[in-house]
Amino acid sequence: MTSTTKWLVRVLGCAAIVTCGMVASAGAQDARLEGRVPEAVRTEVDVIVEGARAAGLPTEALIDRALEGASKGADGTRIVAAVRRLRDELGMARDAMGSASTAAELVAGASALRAGASADHLNLLRSQRADEPLTVAAAVLADLVAVGVPVDTAVTAVLALAEGANDTEFIAFRRNVERDIALGASPVAALGVRLDLAAEVFTTDRAPPPSPRKP
């Protein structure tokens, strides 16, 4: 083999290695972020997303959060901080709700944690609804806090409903509370009235009835 041939083989080998590296790198990045966030932000978000993926956490919500920030014109620092914070909350939710939880459950659990619920609350919710999806129950908890119900009261209400209510009933409960608040009731009073009504329905229609409302 002549020196020219050896040189050519080495150049082609290096080019192949570089090409493979570029292809692998491009595959790790999410194409939806391209052109939506600055390159430096994209790199940081990709690192967070890859770490979450390696840890077995859902990554779609992280990309969505970055895209939301980009659409609303947030600066890169805030976008990266928001994505990182959500990654941490998803991890906490997974630890509390179990590794078998779905992505939707973990996203809702992260919302509940953001609303002020504790990991113990989520763990208790999981144990009470072992055979039911937790997505709506955890989301309703966060939604009740968002409309002004104190965290402890919202947690008590959701845990009381958890054993008997299905998703549709959870959503109806939340809507009724929101409607009562919009009509002028205080959040705590609205929640109490609706919880009493739900308890009556469960007591008469099915067993076991929910736990009594926390005073």
Place this chain on the structure above:
Amino acid sequence: MTEHRDQFDRAVELLKEPVELRADLEQRIMAEVASGPRPKVWTGRFWRAGNWVRRGRPVSVSPLGGLALAAGIVGVLFVGRALPRPEAPAPAPLAEAQGATVAQFVILQPTAASVSLVGDFNDWNSSSTPMRRAGSSGIWIVTVPLDPGRYRYAFLVDGATWVSDPSSPPALDDEFGPPSSVVTIGGS
């Protein structure tokens, strides 16, 4: 009755009488046949081409050539399997088709020229889900199929102003300034 019987017997006798044929009958028949339309037959270069195709001929292939030919055939088969197939007319994803809920989003914006629904379900793309104005009431509506889950969203009015949904819970974690709402789709 006897009269009918006699007529029948006479007819039978008439039919039994010998008939004399004209001597040139055979020539006249053959002349008629010859003057009729002839059946079409394949002739000329098409017929010769068909013969060329059908005719066998010896083919000699070297062992190396045969190996290359076999490798080529195997290669074509594998490449054909590896190539992406033409995409079928985009069917809805199975999970979406089976478990999706059609959610309707409504907002009142009487003075808006355009309103878009932007959220987790469309990659926060402001041009993906334009809303339509319902008559002249100023109500804007759009429906979106959503799988069970929790989604953040907002309305973008006239391409510039972010507005949250007053009929849905607000997102607690508005870290980017303009508010968002959340919608939760249940599965049980």
